[in-house]
Amino acid sequence: MSDSIKEIQKQLEEEFEFLGNWEERYKYIIDLGKELEPYPEEFRTGKYKISGCQSQVWLYPEFKDGKLYFKGDSDAMIVKGLVALLLRVYSGQTPEDILSNPPEFLKKIGIEKHLSPTRNNGLNSMLKQIRLYALAFKTLSEKKPE
């Protein structure tokens, strides 16, 4: 059984506690991005692109057995790392869990500034999109006849 969002967030907070200065944090984030599952090229289209001023972000959703799975990518390595971080928390979870767990852990690990709308790196929009997909799939599954 997969970890709950709260458990994953706690794990991340613990991992980041070991990291000292900003150089170590960014190195860790970059490594997270390197480990991200390759993004399927057939979905590198406008439909799945989330644009930000500075970097490009792609997000592909799949709804299976009541859970929402995401694949993501970015052309900037730090952003890709943060994409990996967010997907670790939100991919493979139910829409309800996604919607009821805002990304508070970001503040605790000190990277909330990367997700502010003014950063314009696509991450803030990606977070919104994750929530939108969760809302959409939740509504769709509620409409299905038993």
Next chain:
Amino acid sequence: MEITESTYGKTRTFDVEKIRADFPILKREVNGKPLVYLDNAATTQKPGSVIETISHYYKFNNANIHRGLHFLSEVATEEYEKARLKAKEFINALSASEIIFVRGTTEGINLVAESLSRKNHFNEGDEVIISHMEHHSNIIPWQLIREEKGIKIKVIPINDKGELLLDELEKLITKKTKLVSVVHVSNTLGTINPVKQIVDIAHSYNIPVLVDGAQSTAHLKIDVQDLGCDFYAFSGHKMFGPTGIGVLYGKAELLDSMPPYQGGGEMIREVTFEKTVYNDIPHKFEAGTPNIVGGIGLGAAIDYLRSFNMEDIHNYEQELLAYATGLLSEIEGLRIIGTAENKSAVISFVIEGLHPYDIGTIIDTDGIAIRTGHHCTQPLIERFGLTATARASFAMYNTKEEIDKLAESLIKTIKMFK
């Protein structure tokens, strides 16, 4: 009060350490490191004299201008109009009536576009010529006019060094060309365009020229009579002055013939519901209470700049440019975008395998401020096959030591990502 060279007395010798001491913010730390501010094309820092002038205005002289007769309103008006005179002297305009205070370069260009359009200067099928290196502020106003009036926008191409192809300009001109609007110094590439030649070509066909001077006034001596351009727009905050203020210069006969941009108080002589008689220039184009403290602050920035020999500033920045170009060129994988023969101290670059966002984020941890992205010049960035660059842009208070720090930080960043 007449403002002449003698108002400013003898110019200061150029001493970068003394100049740095004039700018309080340069002493601060960022992320625990001394600030290395290399984002001057985005905005410049302010000398103590400008900060003091703004503070002093609000402490002693604040009042609304042009309409009152009490003591403070007269003082405030005098200071504001003195600043207008300073701006006129600064760019060597013929008259202070040719200096319109606006919010900045963007508003200046929009004013020209709107007003000329209202005058029916543009009809369907008419043409406006811009260049491939324009900032969005000199593209979108014309696109708005295109939607309104059905004009065509033609684009002067550039070569791979980032230089305008002047012979192509003449090929683009037709009987339908109504305006040429070009940037003086490219904020992304640093290219200094041959504005005088562009004006000569356009004027030989009786076509007026607007120049976007946002990136030039802090770095080059501007003489609008010598350049011959019909409009010249620039921003206070890019020349050590406050934000929210800029100047649109326009030749008096042209401005006289143009209808107002915005309507309101101050720009009128007489108002009835049936008819309103507009004020003379420049007030015709300055509706409402202006950014009074901004204008006065801009005046102080002009005073500061004029305390130097502009040539000394330019020469020093060229030294910085040469030094930075040399150092950065040696970094493996780094490619400079924009290698025009005639450049201002702006360096856009990319590093193989690294997104500019990554570069900017990491070197920020070293206290180094650069800009990354498309710099509001998307068509230009695309022309080079890119989505973003990193950009370091210098001003007279930057030093070779700061450039050394930039290079060191870039090398460290590259290692981090290997």
